[in-house]
Amino acid sequence: xxxxxxxxxxxxxIGKATAQLFAKYHYKIVICGRRxxxxxxxxxxxxEYTEVHSLAFDVRDKNAVLxxxxxxxxxxxxxxILINNAGNAHGLDxxxxxxxxxxxxxxxxxVKGLLYVxxxxxxxxxxxxxxxxxxxxxxxxxxxYPNGNVYCGSKHAVDAITAGMRIDLNPFSIKVGGIHxxxxxxxxxxxxxxxxxxxxxxxxxxxDPLQAQDIADIIHFVVSRPYHVNIADLVVMxxxxxxxxxVKKDI
Ligand code: NDP
Ligand code: 8X3
Numbered sequence: 001x002x003x004x005x006x007x008x009x010x011x012x013x014i015g016k017a018t019a020q021l022f023a024k025y026h027y028k029i030v031i032c033g034r035r036x037x038x039x040x041x042x043x044x045x046x047x048e049y050t051e052v053h054s055l056a057f058d059v060r061d062k063n064a065v066l067x068x069x070x071x072x073x074x075x076x077x078x079x080x081i082l083i084n085n086a087g088n089a090h091g092l093d094x095x096x097x098x099x100x101x102x103x104x105x106x107x108x109x110x111v112k113g114l115l116y117v118x119x120x121x122x123x124x125x126x127x128x129x130x131x132x133x134x135x136x137x138x139x140x141x142x143x144x145y146p147n148g149n150v151y152c153g154s155k156h157a158v159d160a161i162t163a164g165m166r167i168d169l170n171p172f173s174i175k176v177g178g179i180h181x182x183x184x185x186x187x188x189x190x191x192x193x194x195x196x197x198x199x200x201x202x203x204x205x206x207x208d209p210l211q212a213q214d215i216a217d218i219i220h221f222v223v224s225r226p227y228h229v230n231i232a233d234l235v236v237m238x239x240x241x242x243x244x245x246x247v248k249k250d251i
Contacts, residue, residue, distance in 0.1 A: 002050075005223075006030040006069075006079045008059060008117055009086030011038035013186030014136065017212035018083060018219050023049040025220065030076050032068075032086070032117075034058050051075070059086050059113025069120035078128070079121050081223055084114045085136040087158075089151040089192040103150045110154035115161065122165075126172045132223060133169075135162045136215075137180040142235060145244040155180075166232060175230040179218060182237030183247070184210040206249035207240035 005022050009015035011033030019031050023046040031046070032055045033039055039054040046052045053076045057064040087110040090102035114135060125131030140148055141155035159178055166176035189200035215236070222231045240248045 002026060002028050003080040004028040004030065004076055004078055005081040005083065006032065006121065007083040007085060008032045008113075010042065011035045013188060014181070014184060014212045014215045015083070015085040016042060017216035018085070019046060019052075021213070021216040021220055023052070026050045027081075028076055029053070030055060030072065030079070032057065059117060060108045062112075062116045065113070065116040066120050069117070078124065079131070081132045081134070082118070082121050082125075083134050083136070083219060084117060084158075086113060086117075087136065087154075088188060089140075089148075091194075092147045092151075092192055094147050095149045098150060106150050106154045107157075110151075111157045111161070114158060118165070122169070122174075125174050126169070129172045130174065131169075131172075132175040133165060133177075134219060134222060135165075135176075135178050137162065137178045139180055139182045139235060139237060139244050141178070141180050143244050148244070162233075166230075177222060177230060177232045177234065179215065179222065180233070180235045181210055181215050182235075182241045182244070184212060184215060186212050207247055208238055209240075210236065210238045 005027045007015050007019050010019045010031035019029055019042060022029055027050060029046060029050060029052045031039055031042055031052060034056060036056045039056055043052045043054045055068045057068040059065060090105045091099055135158050137158045138155040140152040141159040144152040162176060162178040169176055185204045189203045190197060193199040218236060225231060
């Protein structure tokens with residue numbers, strides 16, 4: 001029987017590449033994001049390979065999250081795999097000049113949004129005593145870098161919540177794991193620098209950064225392990241990167 005995967009943040013970057021890869025493996029796919037035009041376009045693209053359903057909601061809106069997920073047509077309603085991927089950094093400022101709206105966005109999206117989506121899906125996994133939840137953290141979940149303060153805090157929270165989920169869901173045979181990428185060339189830096197594409201592209205200049213497809217491949221590897229294998233915690237960086245701040249650049 002085909003498995004169903006729900007991916008948040010599927011309109012761009014890692015989430016989109018993951019949806020594209022899993023479509024080729026013929027999973028049933030629920031793609032989520034706020035940008036309806038992108039969801040429509042992706043649904044059309046993936047429908048060549050598999051059945052796809054789009055859900056447009058803002059993960060910050062807990063009622064919208066619960067209503068959307070509860071409204072899934074029966075065919076898509078049993079979620080076997082949840083990829084909690086929606087998230088972003090907003091700003092890169094020292095703590096003393098950080099913007100309150102940026103802080104709210106990062107805590108509300110990266111932490112509370114992940115919890116709301118999980119809350120909407122975990123009960124059915126518990127009921128069925130099966131499921132797999134993958135939370136996308138970051139190297140920023142494992143270390144803190146200058147001006148990363150609140151983003152790193154939000155990702156450390158994702159790391160802790162992931163461990164907590166794994167403990168609480170252990171009696172129900174639900175797999176839970178975190179995947180923690182280093183620098184991946186997506187729209188991430190464009191969002192962080194509020195649309196400044198020059199500043200954003202400079203982040204990835206002079207080395208070979210990870211691409212969204214690299215993370216999608218890893219997600220597929222993690223999901224496709226045998227039943228008794230759970231990859232609990234995985235950190236991945238480009239070869240040029242040794243830590244959040246140590247990157248071997250050729251310029
Ligand atoms: P992108 O900016 O390319 O994608 C982010 C996705 O999150 C988009 O699909 C966006 O959809 C969705 N999203 C953002 N805010 C919301 C919201 N309020 N409600 C619903 N969906 C939202 O970035 P990445 O693909 O790089 O990021 C994916 C994840 O990977 C994030 O959690 C990020 O922190 C993490 N990560 C990224 C790294 C990188 O270097 N790129 C490294 C390590 C981790 P939409 O705008 O349509 O709502
Ligand atoms: C993103 C990693 O170091 O580019 O989570 O902020 S970093």
